[in-house]
Amino acid sequence: MTRELIEQINKLKKEKHAIILAHCYQNPEIDEAADYVGDSLGLSKLAARTDAEIIIFAGVYFMAETAKILSPDKKVLLPNIKSGCNMADMIDLRLVREFKAKNPNIPLVCYVNSTAEVKAECDVCCTSANAVEVVKSLNAKKVLFAPDCYLGNWVQKNLPETEIISYPGYCPTHLRISPDDIRQAKEKYKDGIVLIHPECRPEVIEMGDFIGSTTQIFNYVKNTNYKTYIICTEKGVADRLERDYPNKQFILANQRIVCHNMKQNSLFDILNALKNEEFEVTVEPEIARRALNSINKMIQIKSSRVLLHG
């Protein structure tokens, strides 16, 4: 059945001159239909330079919105319209304006996990792969950071000279990882290398051997020769690592690190998106213009490789 679905998707993709971009938290079978799999930064860069007419974004709403802002002439489709992001929902236009008003004359860096309206209010965007470089590039004494206070915390740890004032948002998926999970995994797998996404809490991050975005975690595994890795990010990363590195062992810190928003998209939804050209994501032109400015500033900042394959 899966094979049949993929064949139908590939046929329609060619006919309609479409590409499929997939985030590495998606259900792994989606990779078989995807043209590119990667993290938020890598996929944004691809959305900006593709010449396809239709972009199917197998990810969450803010990612499709970012793709639309970067490629306004393309049709951008989100296969399942219910794929939101709990962190992005924690801040809206009113709240970001209040945050700025409480802390006047300080530049605002906004994590891409936010709506277009919020991006339009900030000075520059960042992803988990480049947050430290982006804040550093501002050369400012104080920086506002929204919406993820834990990513803000990670930036603060790396840039002690800058005062980071974080908005109190967070990712509920990464919050489910505790220091006890890592302690227990380490008791069982003494030589396990602990790989952590910077959306985790500071007491978890303290226990990491390597901290990075999803693709940076993949690259770390690719470039090292340890036997066992303890994975502290969404399950999709551990699933892909197990598939791609059968001679290495991957231990997910606990079985609850699943982003149910990311898992909404199925191969059926992708086929439906191609057939019926739904669900189209649009952004109001004035908001898109201002958000594009913040996203473009981020894209111009050099950072490490951010695609798994493609």
Ligand code: 13P
């Ligand atoms: P990255 O793609 O930057 O690793 O972010 C993870 C995430 O939570 C996306 O929603």
Ligand code: SF4
């Ligand atoms: Fe949002 Fe967290 Fe899911 Fe990423 S993992 S899409 S930040 S809820």
